[in-house]
Amino acid sequence: MRQQIVAGNWKMNKGLEDGLELVKGILEKTEKPKGLIVIAPPFPLLREVGKMIKVRKYFHLGAQNCHHEEKGAFTGEVSTDMLQSVGTEYVIIGHSERREYFKEKPAMLAAKVNLTLSRGMRPIFCCGEPLHIREVDTHVGYVAKQLKSSLFHLKEEDFRKVVIAYEPIWAIGTGRTASAQQAQEMHHAIRVFIAKKYGKSVANDTTILYGGSCNAQNAAELFSQPDVDGGLIGGASLKADDFAVIIGALKG
Ligand code: PEP
Numbered sequence: 001m002r003q004q005i006v007a008g009n010w011k012m013n014k015g016l017e018d019g020l021e022l023v024k025g026i027l028e029k030t031e032k033p034k035g036l037i038v039i040a041p042p043f044p045l046l047r048e049v050g051k052m053i054k055v056r057k058y059f060h061l062g063a064q065n066c067h068h069e070e071k072g073a074f075t076g077e078v079s080t081d082m083l084q085s086v087g088t089e090y091v092i093i094g095h096s097e098r099r100e101y102f103k104e105k106p107a108m109l110a111a112k113v114n115l116t117l118s119r120g121m122r123p124i125f126c127c128g129e130p131l132h133i134r135e136v137d138t139h140v141g142y143v144a145k146q147l148k149s150s151l152f153h154l155k156e157e158d159f160r161k162v163v164i165a166y167e168p169i170w171a172i173g174t175g176r177t178a179s180a181q182q183a184q185e186m187h188h189a190i191r192v193f194i195a196k197k198y199g200k201s202v203a204n205d206t207t208i209l210y211g212g213s214c215n216a217q218n219a220a221e222l223f224s225q226p227d228v229d230g231g232l233i234g235g236a237s238l239k240a241d242d243f244a245v246i247i248g249a250l251k252g
Contacts, residue, residue: 002205004035004223004250005163005230007062007124008237009092009211012042019045023052025240026247027059034252035230038062038090038124039237043078050087062090062124065098068111080112084119091116092232094126094150096169106149113150117158124163124232125151126211127190131170139168140189147190152197159198163207165232166190171212173234180221180228183210187227216245223249 014022019041030037040062041049053059067077083091093116094109109125116123127146129139143166151162166186171178178186187208195203210222211232222228230250236242 002229003163003207004252005038005207005209006033006035006243006247006250007038007090007092007163007165007209007230007232008040008243009062009064009095009232009234010039010041010237011064011097011234013238014041014045016045016048020048020052022238022240023049026243027053027056029240029244030056030058030247033058033247034250036060037247040064040090040092046083046088047086054087060089061087062092063088064092064095066091066093066112066116068108068115070115080115080119080121084121088121090122090124090163092126092165093123094146096126096128096167096172100169106146109150110153113154113162117154117161122161122163124165124209126165126167126232128167128169128172128212134168134170139186143186143190144193147193148197156198156202159194160202160205163209164190165209165211167211167232169212173213175213177213177215177218177222178210180218180225183222183228184225187225191227214246216242219246219249223251 038060050061063083066080093112098104113123127143129142133142191203207229209232214231215236
């Protein structure tokens with residue numbers, strides 16, 4: 001079922017004390033959201049944040065990444081079993097920072113998607129084009145290829161559990177947001193592409209989030225677009241007031 005979601009990706013920010021303070025502020029300022037809220041803190045905070053948000057049924061725990069192997073000699077890495085054991089429900093996969101700084105490739109992302117689903121968690125799969133691709137107007141094909149290479153091996157039943165986050169790289173952390181029209185155009189194109197593979201009903205049921213400098217000022221306009229089902233929020237998820245306003249912008 002298509003859901004409205006606001007997901008906060010804290011990236012490598014917040015320790016235990018200030019992280020829990022942030023969650024407290026978000027809980028206080030969020031009455032009855034019109035959709036689901038996912039909080040994705042850094043790994044060491046997952047368990048404590050999870051305990052805090054458990055009291056509200058609309059709040060869900062997310063991880064920012066997982067390893068693509070089940071277990072073994074991978075010093076410093078975190079497996080899907082570990083994430084699942086501390087109550088994680090969503091896993092962000094394929095964020096552009098992971099693709100760029102950690103050289104994560106489509107086959108590796110497909111393996112992460114498979115493991116995440118096999119542990120009963122939902123992937124939030126990120127896609128999006130760099131600026132030079134947007135400038136030569138090949139962004140739709142670029143994003144279609146990202147979806148095809150890491151998601152389209154899934155059976156319909158599994159694909160239905162995936163949340164897609166369209167995040168144009170030129171808009172992430174730059175303060176340069178895609179216009180509501182640019183976001184709608186791409187979200188619609190993604191839905192058409194999904195329909196070609198899985199059919200119209202699956203495409204209509206897929207949740208597609210926008211990410212990239214989404215903030216308290218522009219969230220309502222972005223979320224008002226018919227194919228935009230909420231947002232994946234970086235910087236603005238670190239301020240309780242702003243994040244609460246973004247949550248309030250969900251159209252329900
Ligand atoms: C992100 O990193 O997923 C993101 C959307 O970041 P920001 O909101 O800071 O652009």
